[in-house]
Amino acid sequence: MASGSATPAQAAAWLARDAVDSLPAGELERKLVSVAEQGRSLRVKLGIDPTAPDLHLGHTVVLRKLQEFQGLGHQVVLIVGDYTARVGDPSGRSQIRPLLTGEQVDANARRFADQAAHVLDVGEVELRFNGEWLDMATHELFALARTTTIAQLLERDDFAKRQAAHEPVSVLELLYPLLQGYDSVAVKADVELGGTDQKFNLLLGRDIQRAYGEEEQAILTMPILPGTDGVRKMSKSLGNEIAVLDRPEQIYAKTLRVPDDALAQWWELLCDEPPSPGLSPRDAKRTLARSLVARFHDEAAAQDAERAFDRVFVDHELPEEIEDASFHAGDGEVHLPALVAELFGMSRSEARRLQEQGGVRIGGAMLSGAELDLAPEMLDGQVLQVGKRRHRRLHRRG
RNA sequence: GGGGGGAUGUCCGAGUGGUUAAAGGAGACGGGCUGUAAACCCGUUGGCUCUGCCUACGCAGGUUCGAAUCCUGCUCCCCCCA
Incomplete structure (x- = not known):
């Protein structure tokens, strides 16, 4: 475990240990050195769009990373994308997202902020809503649009694929990465975190920052957590999620339903310690399920959830509590x-x-x-x- | 502005006048097996007052004994040229 006394090199290596990319190479370490010299801490940004109403395990992978930065004394800036949610992030999408209404987004945004408290020490978090700066005048939007070329945007996989497959890509979607990049300008981010599917957006954020005369952020991308189907990215719309607010029995039962193939990944992305060697896949999964319940509820709830599960699915009895x-x-x-x-x-x-x-x-x-x-x-x-x-x-x- | 292609059930995708509620696949669900895993077997997958009836193949009309399939108009999408 790193501590405040670790050298910047050690801290950077530790923070990036389970990341997929830490770019540009060596940048995180340089940032750590530089802020130490300036006597300040890093501003570490994470943006989440409240397109679905609830935080799930997939979000917690990056949130945990954020917490590690927090643990080292850095400033976490959590951006709730109330404004960008209205645009629709095309990342990993094969089609245009349906638009949410303003009310839906606002309601979701508030829920998100509340739920983040389950994973992060929100007292220390700088919580921002990007409507604060993205609801900008047209001439400002034009200035932002001038920073990036079509060629840059079309480099991106999803866009390229959709073009190739003759699927529509709207200008609005094209704009999305610019808006996200502008978030980094607005909060003066030193580091931005995201899933690997965010790599393009995160990197483009650097270009936007440079265009605005700001120092460019380092980026750290985390692996994508597969959902309970073990294959596709965890997401509410695919129905393969475990929500932070799920009831203990739900968390437990859903976890046991995860295919074994995905188990190693789940351990790695969701837990600090690997499972004890020699533990059977079944028991490893049960242990994981208990620890997840304990994390979002408590130890007693974890015990109860396991008991309730065994009662119904192992002993084939009726549940204790029936609606x-x-x-x-x-x-x-x-x-x-x-x-x-x-x-x-x-x-x-x-x-x-x-x-x-x-x-x-x-x-x-x-x-x-x-x-x-x-x-x-x-x-x-x-x-x-x-x-x-x-x-x-x-x-x-x- | 001109030319071409396309829109089928949750998704992908067959089907160009009649045994088509619509092949096949995926996903999902139910039963069996089991560790609510994987693999495997069987089955289901529009609605209903269910041995039948109704609604459905972008939308609206039309031709026909009969249309997802033909015609007309419309909407939306994609590509190429300008």
């Missing part, structure tokens, strides 16, 4: 597909299909596709189970 749900019986029988559809947000046809496939149980007994209408007495007080993980305790109403 209640009421059903309306009227005088006749209850149409099960309608009830299932209503309870779990699916269509009746879908519910019917699930039942035909043996995915619906009442009181542990699998129902056949013929048992669509049941007497209310057979349901009242019983546990309805759909698939392996959805349960409701039914209560008659009316």
Whole structure:
């Protein structure tokens, strides 16, 4: 572990140990030397666009890195991209993002700021919203636009690929990297962090800074955390995320569902210490799951989550806590597909299909596709189970 | 401004007048196996008052006994030339 007494070279090497790129070569170390001489600390920038409402594990990879800088006494500048979220970062995207409304963005931005507190010591963080400076006059935007050429922007992979595939790239998207770069100008960033998919934007930030007569930032890129599918980048829109605010059981269960192939990466990107050697993949995963729950909740919650998980999925018992749900019986029988559809947000046809496939149980007994209408007495007080993980305790109403 | 190409279900992608709710793949979901992993097997994947009915192949009309497939207009996208 590095400490305040480490030399700049040691600190730089330690900070970059798990990064993919630390560019330009030697720059981070030079910055560390230079600020030490000036008697100040580094201004380390991270920008997050609140395009989705919640922070997830993928965000925490970079946030943890930010925290390391913080631990060494540097100034963290967290930029919530309330303004850039309206533009849409094309990084890694194969198509134009749908635009969010101003209200959505504002609501998301506030949530983000709150949630960052789960990962960072926000008391020490300089939190900024980039609408503060990006809501600029047109002539200022023109000045910004003059700093960069089309050729520079088209060097970028995503744009090049989309061009080649005859997919649209809007001028607005082209502008995005400039706006991000301007953030660096506005906060006088010495270092900017990001995922590897941000490399182009981060590097372009240097050009923008130079154009504005500022000193250029060093950049550090972190690996991208795969989602719970083990393949694609973790993101809310792909539904493969574990959110910082997920409940303990969710964090635990989702972690166990991660394919083993991705396990090593998860350990590396999310934990300080590697798993003890000799630990089976299964146990390594369980350990990881516990530690993640403990990180975002606490140790007791981790124990409980594991117990609850084992109860349901290892011992095949009902969960201890089952959400209640009421059903309306009227005088006749209850149409099960309608009830299932209503309870779990699916269509009746879908519910019917699930039942035909043996995915619906009442009181542990699998129902056949013929048992669509049941007497209310057979349901009242019983546990309805759909698939392996959805349960409701039914209560008659009316 | 001119010319050409394209728009199909969650996604990719077949299909150019009739057994097409629409091949195939991916993803997802259910069942089995299991470590809620991987691999593998089986099945499902528009809606519904479900042995049938309704809605669907960019949008709106039209031709036809019958259209995703033909015609007309419109919208959007891409490429080339200027």
